Amino acid sequence: MADKQALVIFGATGDLALKMITPSLYFLDMEHHLPDDLIIVGVARSVMDDAAFAAKVRDSVARHAGADFNEEVWSRFAGRLSYCAGDVTDDAPYRKLAERLKDCAIPLCYLSTSPDFFGPIARHLKTSGLVHAETRIAVEKPIGHDLQSSRDIEAALEESFPTDRILRVDHYLGKDTVQNLIALRFANTLFEPLWNKDSIEHVQISVAETVGVERRWSYYDSYGALRDIVQNHMLQLLCLIAMEPPPDLEAESVHAEKVKVLRSLRPIGAAEVERETVRGQYRKGYTESGAVPGYTEETGGGVSDTETFVALRAHIDNWRWAGVPFFLRTGKRLPQRATQIVVQFKPVPHSIFHRTMNVPNRLLIRLQPQEEIALQIMNKTPELEAVRLAPVTLDLNLIDAFRTTRRRIAYERLIFDALKGSAFLFVRRDEVETAWSWIDRIAAGWKERDMRPLPYTAGTWGPSSSFALTERQGYSWVE
Ligand code: NAP
Numbered sequence: 001m002a003d004k005q006a007l008v009i010f011g012a013t014g015d016l017a018l019k020m021i022t023p024s025l026y027f028l029d030m031e032h033h034l035p036d037d038l039i040i041v042g043v044a045r046s047v048m049d050d051a052a053f054a055a056k057v058r059d060s061v062a063r064h065a066g067a068d069f070n071e072e073v074w075s076r077f078a079g080r081l082s083y084c085a086g087d088v089t090d091d092a093p094y095r096k097l098a099e100r101l102k103d104c105a106i107p108l109c110y111l112s113t114s115p116d117f118f119g120p121i122a123r124h125l126k127t128s129g130l131v132h133a134e135t136r137i138a139v140e141k142p143i144g145h146d147l148q149s150s151r152d153i154e155a156a157l158e159e160s161f162p163t164d165r166i167l168r169v170d171h172y173l174g175k176d177t178v179q180n181l182i183a184l185r186f187a188n189t190l191f192e193p194l195w196n197k198d199s200i201e202h203v204q205i206s207v208a209e210t211v212g213v214e215r216r217w218s219y220y221d222s223y224g225a226l227r228d229i230v231q232n233h234m235l236q237l238l239c240l241i242a243m244e245p246p247p248d249l250e251a252e253s254v255h256a257e258k259v260k261v262l263r264s265l266r267p268i269g270a271a272e273v274e275r276e277t278v279r280g281q282y283r284k285g286y287t288e289s290g291a292v293p294g295y296t297e298e299t300g301g302g303v304s305d306t307e308t309f310v311a312l313r314a315h316i317d318n319w320r321w322a323g324v325p326f327f328l329r330t331g332k333r334l335p336q337r338a339t340q341i342v343v344q345f346k347p348v349p350h351s352i353f354h355r356t357m358n359v360p361n362r363l364l365i366r367l368q369p370q371e372e373i374a375l376q377i378m379n380k381t382p383e384l385e386a387v388r389l390a391p392v393t394l395d396l397n398l399i400d401a402f403r404t405t406r407r408r409i410a411y412e413r414l415i416f417d418a419l420k421g422s423a424f425l426f427v428r429r430d431e432v433e434t435a436w437s438w439i440d441r442i443a444a445g446w447k448e449r450d451m452r453p454l455p456y457t458a459g460t461w462g463p464s465s466s467f468a469l470t471e472r473q474g475y476s477w478v479e
Pocket of ligand 1: 010012013014015016017043045046087088089111112113114115140142
């Protein structure tokens with residue numbers, strides 16, 4: 001019988017582990033969501049002792065927690081932390097782990113490393129006897145850079161872990177607003193009857209960043225916006241907007257509906273890429289932080305045909321969505337940081353308000369910078385003389401609605417579920433692979449057509465042809 005439980009974080013000194021994973025664990029501890037007997041072991045190559053690792057984690061947690069940092073909680077949390085130095089491709093760190101964790105159950109190993117290490121870590125965990133019946137392994141996106149490499153990684157992982165114990169992380173799914181999307185659609189009668197081609201004109205999904213690639217140039221250059229953002233985060237959001245009601249909230253039921261959406265995506269290949277997609281790459285310009293270099297002039301940069309901006313028009317070929325365009329747009333060095341979904345309803349069939357424009361209803365689901373849901377409806381303005389209309393927003397600010405004082409990190413929910421063994425908020429293998437086959441076809445189309453990224457000035461909304469993409473159909477991007 002195990003005395004304790006252990007969570008092992010591989011890549012524990014890296015950006016993601018310090019910025020997101022360890023602060024999330026601290027907040028879970030603060031709210032008493034961690035098992036009392038849970039210990040947390042960090043693994044990476046940097047040589048340091050437990051105290052030095054705890055000091056690194058403390059810096060990062062304190063920065064994240066700000067006024068919520070509490071010495072008492074920290075001291076409880078610090079008591080859980082230890083560190084094991086070693087190269088994950090060698091046997092040595094696993095021998096040390098096996099010795100240190102011999103009396104522990106290991107519910108979760110979190111792989112916050114490059115995907116190149118996923119297979120070797122899984123294999124070493126198994127051969128060192130660190131994998132128990134209940135052990136799950138969480139892996140970060142991106143899983144590969146195309147369908148084949150994703151299959152190779154999965155095959156390497158599945159040599160040591162059954163597929164239902166591999167938790168594929170897409171942190172967007174840990175965000176409250178994203179889960180709320182499911183509640184909004186399936187816990188209210190209001191929207192579902194309208195949620196189809198008869199009432200919805202088009203949908204926009206945008207992930208706009210003001211930052212450039214900066215220190216991550218060499219990583220980013222081998223991916224680009226299509227693989228780094230569209231393949232995972234944006235297609236996951238599209239699935240939640242477009243999927244049919246699942247019979248229940250079991251992980252398998254939700255995954256099955258999401259895969260159906262991905263399978264219904266109309267292929268965009270060489271014959272369509274020039275009409276349906278726009279690629280861009282930022283040049284030097286100005287943002288709110290002042291003058292910024294172009295993509296190829298970033299530190300470590302060089303000549304490159306990698307896109308930092310993508311806009312595309314997708315179609316879901318099924319009964320519910322036939323003819324409804326889904327516009328997706330993502331880019332770096334854009335004027336605002338905003339992740340949002342806009343569901344634009346059709347205009348009224350006949351307007352009786354001749355003197356004023358009737359703006360169609362619009363449901364806005366914002367994930368960043370704040371999490372909020374807003375419904376734009378038409379309202380009469382208060383003047384006496386005439387009936388004039390103006391769009392008014394019914395605003396549901398989640399922080400105000402639930403009087404929460406703190407906005408959770410998406411990873412808190414994901415780690416909480418992973419420790420409990422719930423797979424609902426993780427991505428199933430066939431979702432990853434179906435998404436890759438759609439994305440691979442676009443990438444191959446770009447190559448075949450020699451469609452290189454168009455330049456755009458940093459601090460603008462991307463190449464002008466991305467406006468043409470929506471305007472051709474009489475719509476415009478909502479910013
Ligand atoms: P990172 O900052 O480069 O961290 C990598 C970690 O792996 C470090 O702790 C590094 O520590 C360790 N490491 C590297 N080689 C190792 C080896 N041979 N043996 C043992 N440890 C090794 O990367 P990251 O940004 O945290 O990203 C980690 C993963 O998460 C990547 O797959 C990334 O794509 C994904 N991701 C990151 C973010 C983010 O915001 N950063 C967001 C989403 C997904 P040592 O150098 O000390 O060994």
